[in-house]
Amino acid sequence: xxxxxxxxxxxxxxxxxxxxxxxxxxxxxxxxxxxxxxxxxxxxxxxxxxxxxxxxxxxxxxxxxxxxxxxxxxxxxxxxxxxxxxxxxxxxxxxxxxxxxxxxxxxxxxxxxxxxxxxxxxxxxxxxxxxxxxxxxxxxxxxxxxxxxxxxxxxxxxxxxxxxxxx
Amino acid sequence: xxxxxxxxxxxxxxxxxxxxxxxxxxxxxxxxxxxxxxxxxxxxxxxxxxxxxxxxxxxxxxxxxxxxxxxxxxxxxxxxxxxxxxxxxxxxxxxxxxxxxxxxxxxxxxxxxxxxxxxxxxxxxxxxxxxxxxxxxxxxxxxxxxxxxxxxxxxxxxxxxxxxxxxxxxxxx
Numbered sequence: 001x002x003x004x005x006x007x008x009x010x011x012x013x014x015x016x017x018x019x020x021x022x023x024x025x026x027x028x029x030x031x032x033x034x035x036x037x038x039x040x041x042x043x044x045x046x047x048x049x050x051x052x053x054x055x056x057x058x059x060x061x062x063x064x065x066x067x068x069x070x071x072x073x074x075x076x077x078x079x080x081x082x083x084x085x086x087x088x089x090x091x092x093x094x095x096x097x098x099x100x101x102x103x104x105x106x107x108x109x110x111x112x113x114x115x116x117x118x119x120x121x122x123x124x125x126x127x128x129x130x131x132x133x134x135x136x137x138x139x140x141x142x143x144x145x146x147x148x149x150x151x152x153x154x155x156x157x158x159x160x161x162x163x164x165x166x167x
Numbered sequence: 168x169x170x171x172x173x174x175x176x177x178x179x180x181x182x183x184x185x186x187x188x189x190x191x192x193x194x195x196x197x198x199x200x201x202x203x204x205x206x207x208x209x210x211x212x213x214x215x216x217x218x219x220x221x222x223x224x225x226x227x228x229x230x231x232x233x234x235x236x237x238x239x240x241x242x243x244x245x246x247x248x249x250x251x252x253x254x255x256x257x258x259x260x261x262x263x264x265x266x267x268x269x270x271x272x273x274x275x276x277x278x279x280x281x282x283x284x285x286x287x288x289x290x291x292x293x294x295x296x297x298x299x300x301x302x303x304x305x306x307x308x309x310x311x312x313x314x315x316x317x318x319x320x321x322x323x324x325x326x327x328x329x330x331x332x333x334x335x336x337x338x339x340x
Binding site (some may be wrong): 051067071093094120 | 268269
């Protein structure tokens, strides 16, 4: 059957029911297809490891990596999303296959420790800056001079020196 | 010790403890002849159900860690299959544990090499670590009590099976 003829019959002819049903099915499937994002080997390769080689899959060239790549390509050809591909790889090779550790259990420390370190460094820096600024603006001392300025004795000597050199 | 110094000391201890825990977790086990064979219930490769070395208690078990991409594994497979058939009714079996592999490739390997002895599957490298294995293939003879009787970190051939494994198996029937 000519599909174009079936879907767009000449004027005056009603489209056959089969064609209408097919069009409706296609319309119904379209959002589902859009909801499952397609992925590519390049998109997956930089997020998974070749566990035997100990490097990212995209950098590995060993026979083991090639087998893993074949598996990824097959899963993509089956229409699996990136998440599904990664789940399948974990089921085959274990969690070590993920380049980024999972955010649970001990692996959570991979995210928490740097964040904690950053927080501690930021607090230490803020405290240091605060102390430094406070030191720069200390209140005047008992003689009324600023803590960092010359005291009376120094001031008198300065005056004497200035007078001596006639400045 | 001031409060600040004490907190800094605690922080340093926490970081060192964390690093130590991580290293210990990743560390490989060391096994020796006479030790109980590292065992775990594993899925049967390509089939339903599970299995373990303990399922063969009372028999000698030659545990073979292998992977489909490993060339020496391909070379030793026919010898292991011959040994398994020869000793099937003489108190010994070969048990393959597929490691560092994906199951499709592993099953294709078994078909291509006509391997018939039972096979389990380790997810990733977990079983290699348990046996302290650094590669594949590695072979471990487990006695009828479940203890390691022989450790061979490499491929086996007919001579090795005849001279090293067979005498142990025959001597304890």
